[in-house]
Amino acid sequence: MRGLNQQQKKKKKKKKKKIGKPNQKKTHVKKMLSQDFEFRKKVMDMHMGVGELIKYCYTCSRCTDNCPVSAVTDNAYDPRSNIFLSISGLKGVLDAQPPIAVWGCTVCDTCDEVCPQSIELTEIFKLLKNESVKKGDAPEHYYLQAKAIFDSGKAIPPQPAIERRREQLGLPPVVVPDTNEVSTLLRNMGAASKLK
Amino acid sequence: MTEYKIFPGCMIGNRIPFIEAACRKVLSRLGVQMSDAPFSCCPDPTGFANFDNDGWLAMGARNLALAEAEGKDILSLCNGCSNTLRLVNHALKHDNLKKDKINKELAKIGKNYRGAIDVKHFVSVLKDNLDIIRGAMTKSLSGLRVACHPGCHYMRPSEVMETDDPMHPKDLKEIVKAAGATVVDYEEEVLCCGSSVSNAFEEHGKAILQKKMNSIKNAGVDCIVVNCPSCFQQLDGNQRGLDGDINIPILYITELLALGMGIPSDEIGMRFHRTRVNPVVEKLG
Numbered sequence: 001m002r003g004l005n006q007q008q009k010k011k012k013k014k015k016k017k018k019i020g021k022p023n024q025k026k027t028h029v030k031k032m033l034s035q036d037f038e039f040r041k042k043v044m045d046m047h048m049g050v051g052e053l054i055k056y057c058y059t060c061s062r063c064t065d066n067c068p069v070s071a072v073t074d075n076a077y078d079p080r081s082n083i084f085l086s087i088s089g090l091k092g093v094l095d096a097q098p099p100i101a102v103w104g105c106t107v108c109d110t111c112d113e114v115c116p117q118s119i120e121l122t123e124i125f126k127l128l129k130n131e132s133v134k135k136g137d138a139p140e141h142y143y144l145q146a147k148a149i150f151d152s153g154k155a156i157p158p159q160p161a162i163e164r165r166r167e168q169l170g171l172p173p174v175v176v177p178d179t180n181e182v183s184t185l186l187r188n189m190g191a192a193s194k195l196k
Numbered sequence: 197m198t199e200y201k202i203f204p205g206c207m208i209g210n211r212i213p214f215i216e217a218a219c220r221k222v223l224s225r226l227g228v229q230m231s232d233a234p235f236s237c238c239p240d241p242t243g244f245a246n247f248d249n250d251g252w253l254a255m256g257a258r259n260l261a262l263a264e265a266e267g268k269d270i271l272s273l274c275n276g277c278s279n280t281l282r283l284v285n286h287a288l289k290h291d292n293l294k295k296d297k298i299n300k301e302l303a304k305i306g307k308n309y310r311g312a313i314d315v316k317h318f319v320s321v322l323k324d325n326l327d328i329i330r331g332a333m334t335k336s337l338s339g340l341r342v343a344c345h346p347g348c349h350y351m352r353p354s355e356v357m358e359t360d361d362p363m364h365p366k367d368l369k370e371i372v373k374a375a376g377a378t379v380v381d382y383e384e385e386v387l388c389c390g391s392s393v394s395n396a397f398e399e400h401g402k403a404i405l406q407k408k409m410n411s412i413k414n415a416g417v418d419c420i421v422v423n424c425p426s427c428f429q430q431l432d433g434n435q436r437g438l439d440g441d442i443n444i445p446i447l448y449i450t451e452l453l454a455l456g457m458g459i460p461s462d463e464i465g466m467r468f469h470r471t472r473v474n475p476v477v478e479k480l481g
Contacts, residue, residue: 068388072403104400106393107242109352110386113362120353129246138247139396145240146247149255153236155243156206162213169217169465174209177236181305185258188301191251 040089046123063111069104077104143196153177199229200271201263207425214465218450238280242392256284261309270315275424278317279349323367326374334458337377343417344368347424382415391430419445445473
């Protein structure tokens with residue numbers, strides 16, 4: 001029986017090869033499981049703690065248990081899984097689906113406070129999101145906000161109606177930044193090249 | 197008191213200016229001196245930092261450099277801005293390699309940051325001057341039941357924000373008490389408002405807000421005070437869409453202080469709130 005099954009599997013594999021459809025699930029798992037040491041170094045470099053090295057995650061789940069987004073999404077956003085995969089250098093964490101798996105973090109920094117190993121989780125999630133932006137996978141909002149900052153120096157550009165309201169309220173006009181300085185800085189730092 | 201470079205931030209300056217009006221009036225009555233500077237976006241710690249960390253650091257450093265050039269500390273009116281500016285300041289002060297790298301880029305636009313200034317959230321300045329606040333109140337807020345929502349970035353990450361307690365914050369409560377109102381505790385006090393996750397997943401932000409507001413409604417309050425424009429926008433603007441007929445006025449802490457100081461609500465544009473603030477204004481007569 002066993003032999004027969006294997007033969008059947010082989011046949012199936014051949015069939016799929018002929019049609020030319022890659023086994024998506026398997027490719028994903030393979031990606032998940034292959035360590036990328038350059039990625040791992042980036043993860044470690046996000047650690048800001050002064051005078052101490054990043055510690056191991058022993059998957060105690062205090063982060064996920066205290067995460068407000070995990071609580072309302074039935075763990076579709078799971079900080080524990082993200083942090084464990086990242087620290088292990090498993091770059092496939094970036095391909096996790098649906099998008100909320102990477103982008104669900106609401107940046108409340110609660111996990112950082114409750115982690116018994118003092119891992120700066122939010123810093124590492126920031127790296128994941130930065131990498132996701134590079135791949136063009138980020139939610140639209142982030143590209144739009146970056147564009148506004150690049151063009152006007154402000155996440156929320158000035159609007160005539162608000163300027164009038166400021167006047168009514170007796171407020172001075174907003175002192176505007178030198179947009180040339182801001183865009184030069186962002187171009188030189190490589191941020192501008194990520195805009196869509 | 198010291199003179200600060202005031203940092204209202206994009207959201208207050210270009211979207212919710214009535215918050216700025218209350219802040220400027222109240223702070224100057226308390227004797228805080230402020231001047232403006234051509235600051236850019238801080239930039240947003242929940243938005244642009246997730247887009248590009250290096251660009252975020254460099255822009256934050258440019259803002260710090262502008263204040264440092266005038267020898268002044270920064271006074272921020274917003275949780276997000278103080279979070280970014282303090283994080284960037286912390287990173288540059290503790291990592292010389294990072295500082296050198298950023299300064300190389302700043303030099304190209306004629307700037308430099310040595311790491312000589314501090315960034316203050318306006319709440320931390322208020323909390324250090326409770327006696328002055330007590331002395332400035334002309335109206336009694338006695339009997340006004342207030343829930344406090346200090347917001348995540350006022351206090352976390354704790355080693356950078358350096359407030360009293362990252363999970364049991366008291367600063368905002370102390371100010372409300374000094375103003376003469378009654379602080380009402382509620383279960384979900386340190387729960388995020390859900391603003392940031394709403395940027396991409398509105399339904400989840402709403403679910404978090406619903407939890408928070410249910411908890412506040414159960415506690416029975418006259419109003420909620422906040423000290424962050426993103427939280428303000430989330431709580432004031434998105435209450436209407438929630439289940440359970442919730443309609444609780446949201447006040448910036450400086451608005452509450454302004455009312456207590458006898459500044460007319462019209463002067464600080466309180467009519468522009470989405471929630472009905474009249475019950476609070478009337479209660480204070």
